[in-house]
Amino acid sequence: MNTSRPQTFYDRVAKATPGGELLGQCLQCGSCGGSCPSGPDMDHTPRALFAMIRAGLEDEVLRSNAPWYCVSCFSCTARCPQQIPITDIMYTLKQMAIQEGHYDHPHATKFSETFIGFVEQRGRSFEFGLATRYHLFHLIQHPTQMLKMGGMGFNMLRRNRLALRPKSIQNMDQLSAILNEAKAIAAKEEQV
Amino acid sequence: MTNKTYAYYPGCSLQHRSHAYEVSNNAVAKTLGFELVEVDDWNCCGATEMFSLNRIPAYSLVARNLARAEEAGSEEVIAACSLCFLNLAKTDQHMKKFAKVEHKVNQALAAGKLHYDPGSVRVRHLLEMVLTDYGLNTIKEYTKRPLYGLTLAPYYGCLLARPNSVFDNTEQPTAMDHLIEALGAKAAPFSMKTYCCGGHMTQISEATALEMIHKIVKNAADGGADAIVTVCPMCQLNLDVYQGYANQLFETEFEIPVMFFSQLIGLAMGFAPKDLGFGQEFISFSPLLEKIQEIPPAKVKPERRSKQALPMPVMPE
Numbered sequence: 001m002n003t004s005r006p007q008t009f010y011d012r013v014a015k016a017t018p019g020g021e022l023l024g025q026c027l028q029c030g031s032c033g034g035s036c037p038s039g040p041d042m043d044h045t046p047r048a049l050f051a052m053i054r055a056g057l058e059d060e061v062l063r064s065n066a067p068w069y070c071v072s073c074f075s076c077t078a079r080c081p082q083q084i085p086i087t088d089i090m091y092t093l094k095q096m097a098i099q100e101g102h103y104d105h106p107h108a109t110k111f112s113e114t115f116i117g118f119v120e121q122r123g124r125s126f127e128f129g130l131a132t133r134y135h136l137f138h139l140i141q142h143p144t145q146m147l148k149m150g151g152m153g154f155n156m157l158r159r160n161r162l163a164l165r166p167k168s169i170q171n172m173d174q175l176s177a178i179l180n181e182a183k184a185i186a187a188k189e190e191q192v
Numbered sequence: 193m194t195n196k197t198y199a200y201y202p203g204c205s206l207q208h209r210s211h212a213y214e215v216s217n218n219a220v221a222k223t224l225g226f227e228l229v230e231v232d233d234w235n236c237c238g239a240t241e242m243f244s245l246n247r248i249p250a251y252s253l254v255a256r257n258l259a260r261a262e263e264a265g266s267e268e269v270i271a272a273c274s275l276c277f278l279n280l281a282k283t284d285q286h287m288k289k290f291a292k293v294e295h296k297v298n299q300a301l302a303a304g305k306l307h308y309d310p311g312s313v314r315v316r317h318l319l320e321m322v323l324t325d326y327g328l329n330t331i332k333e334y335t336k337r338p339l340y341g342l343t344l345a346p347y348y349g350c351l352l353a354r355p356n357s358v359f360d361n362t363e364q365p366t367a368m369d370h371l372i373e374a375l376g377a378k379a380a381p382f383s384m385k386t387y388c389c390g391g392h393m394t395q396i397s398e399a400t401a402l403e404m405i406h407k408i409v410k411n412a413a414d415g416g417a418d419a420i421v422t423v424c425p426m427c428q429l430n431l432d433v434y435q436g437y438a439n440q441l442f443e444t445e446f447e448i449p450v451m452f453f454s455q456l457i458g459l460a461m462g463f464a465p466k467d468l469g470f471g472q473e474f475i476s477f478s479p480l481l482e483k484i485q486e487i488p489p490a491k492v493k494p495e496r497r498s499k500q501a502l503p504m505p506v507m508p509e
Contacts (some may be wrong), residue, residue, distance in 0.1 A: 016247075018290045037388045041400050069400065072240040073388035074354035078362050087355070094244045108396045112241035119242070119253070123235040125204040134395065145398075152433065156209070159472045163208040170233050174304035175256060181303035182252035185296050189248070 009058040017085060017092045025082040026050045032076035032086050042066040046076055046086050049093070062102040067093040068109075110134065120179060123169030128153075128162045198321070199266035199313075200228035201257060203276035203425070204236050210273075210425035212469025216454035217272055217318065219468055223334050223461050224326050231261045231269060237279040240392065251293060252300040254283040259306040261313050268314040270321050272454075274351040274424035281315040317352055319423050319453055320359045323367055328374040336462035338376025341485035344456070345380040345417035345448075346372055347408065349427040353386045362386075368421060368453060375460040376488065380415035384408045389430040399441065405430055406438040409446045418480050420450045428452060432474050449475040459484075 014020035026047070033045025043064045044052065052061050070090040077086045097103040114134045118126040135149050156162045169175065206214040221228050234257050242250035258280060261269045271277035287294040287310035298307055322331075346368035353365050360367045365386065369379040387408055390401030408431060412420050422428050432450040439446055450473065458468040459481075470477050497504075 018286050018293055037390075037404050038393065038400050041397065069393075069397065071350075071388050071391045071393055071404075072243075073350040073391070075350070075388070078354040078356070088243075091243045091247065095246065098245065108244075111392065111395050112244045115239065115241040116245060119236045119238060124207070125236045125239070127204075127209055148437075155474065156433070159474070161209045161211070161472055167207065169235050174306070175235055175253075178252050178256055178300050178304040178306070179249050182249040182297070182300035183246065185300060186246050186248040189296075 009056050009061070010053050013053055013089065013092055013096070016096070017088050019085045020089060020092070022082060022084045023050060023053070023089065026054075026084060027082060029081060031079045031081065035075040035079050036070075037073060037075065038069040038071055042069050046090070050084075050089075059102070061093065062097045062100060064093075065103075066090070067097065068103065110137075118166065120176070122166050123172055123175050124167050126163070126166035128164055129166060131162075196226040197229050198226060199261050199264065199269045200230050201234055201237075201261075201269050201271045201276055201280065202228075202230060203271065203273040205273055205425035205429075210428060210452075212455060212472045213272060213425055213428070213452045215467070215469040216452055216458045216463075219458045219463050220322070220454045220461070224322070224330065226325075228270065231257055231266070232264060233260065237276045239275055239279075248293075248296050248300065251283050251286065251297045254279045255287070255297050255301055255308050256304065256306060258284060258313050258315075259301055259308040262308055263306070266313060268316055270316050270318050272318045272423075273426070274317065274349055275426060277315065277317045278351040284310055284313065284315055317423070319352065319367065322457075323371065324359065328370060331371070331457060331460075332374055335375060335460045337460060337484070338488070339456070339460050339484055340376045340488045341483055342377040342418050342480065343380045343416045344372045344377050345382040345412035345415055345420045346385055347382070347412070347420045347422045347427060347431070347450075348386050349422060349424045350386065350388050350391075352423055368423070371453065372421065372456070375456065377456075380412065380417040382412060382415050382417070384411040387411075389427045390434075391426060391430075394430060394434055398437070401430065402434060402438040402441050405434050406442045406444070409435055409438065409448055410444070412448055413446055417448060418483060419477070420448055421453050421456050422450055423453050425452075435475060447475055449473055449477045449480060451477065 014023050028047055028051060030047045033039050033047050039045055044066050049061055049064060049066055067090040072087055074087050080086055098109055111134055115125060115130055118129055131149065131153055135146055202214060217228060238250050238253045242253055271280055287297055294310055301307055348365045348368060353360060353362050372379040384407060388404055389408065390404040393401035420431055428450050435446060455468045465481060
């Protein structure tokens with residue numbers, strides 16, 4: 001990149017997000033935080049996070065639980081008077097936190113990784129596998145929760161709402177080739 | 193009637209977990225005279241999980257479906273799940289808007305001998321397609337058993353209306369309200385109609401999700417709803433399966449069943465409930481099905497003034 005100043009944390013967030021340059025237009029109006037259904041559980045509202053990004057508080061931003069509580073409902077994005085793609089910025093922050101090993105509350109990342117593991121293997125999501133793998137390995141420290149999930153799983157099975165065997169797409173080679181190439185492109189991007 | 197065919201992206205949920213949606217979609221399609229043909233060898237859209245991990249692979253995962261639809265000569269593709277709809281539409285829009293995204297995604301697709309020209313496949317949601325291409329009048333023509341006596345809460349959820357709805361208002365959509373009224377039922381006043389159901393939060397931070405579910409269900413109950421009507425398998429799952437857990441947490445006793453909009457249309461078309469996938473839900477529809485009346489309820493003219501109101505001033509003669 002040919003900029004006169006060194007690349008800041010703000011630059012990296014803006015560059016990694018499609019439409020991220022609009023981040024500079026934030027008015028600090030707070031429509032985002034006020035619209036957010038999971039806002040009360042967040043360490044920082046999106047508005048506060050954006051001010052922190054501008055201030056270069058990289059460590060604090062990437063350690064915030066806010067992106068992990070984002071439910072991707074797009075309420076903030078729809079209401080932002082500056083059309084900032086807030087939900088997409090949340091995705092960027094999640095990716096950066098994972099890359100830099102910052103986030104120490106692992107449930108959200110583990111859930112995503114387990115979900116995508118099945119998609120990469122078979123081309124389709126596999127809920128029975130996701131539920132058993134995620135809950136057995138990641139919630140083993142919460143036995144009551146496991147018991148509850150087991151009960152729900154049984155009720156889902158009884159109503160024929162869970163497949164016990166995963167389905168695969170036919171042309172798995174094609175999908176794997178595309179995903180591997182896409183990952184290589186993404187990895188090259190990070191090095192720049 | 194000539195059978196029109198639409199390219200169809202059912203999504204993983206409709207394969208098993210929300211099979212009721214698939215069954216009722218096909219029942220409604222058959223009656224209205226169109227056919228939903230699956231995009232050949234479609235793959236999962238990655239939900240929100242792939243976008244949380246790695247953006248370019250996430251776009252590429254979705255774009256494979258668009259490329260395969262384009263290759264098969266489809267000009268539009270219909271998604272029934274709101275999240276699949278958003279992912280397909282968003283990938284198409286972002287590839288069109290951001291040259292960098294388009295370049296990288298097509299570079300990845302080339303590894304699978306595919307290519308996608310953004311804008312060549314129009315992504316549509318099933319609800320929008322049925323209401324635009326067929327419309328309320330056509331649906332009314334096929335209505336054999338109007339749903340008199342029911343009050344239903346139209347729940348749009350997030351992703352049909354946001355971030356940029358193409359066919360309805362983002363904050364206050366009304367398409368499903370009109371559909372409910374056209375089928376003879378009453379649309380409940382429902383201010384939480386686009387509030388989030390919690391999505392995958394039930395798995396990550398359950399209390400967060402249960403609070404959202406509680407708000408939605410309570411709002412539907414306050415509006416006198418006998419059932420909630422939804423357009424998304426994730427919303428149906430959360431509101432139906434987790435309603436009991438939300439009741440435990442908030443010490444409430446709501447029992448509001450949650451159905452798909454195609455099940456609603458199917459009921460009015462006269463299908464037997466079991467042919468529309470009823471029976472897979474956690475909260476039973478039996479009380480609701482018994483409540484449907486043969487004749488429209490008499491319209492009660494509201495009194496102009498309440499009896500408790502203060503007397504009107506009388507002018508001296």
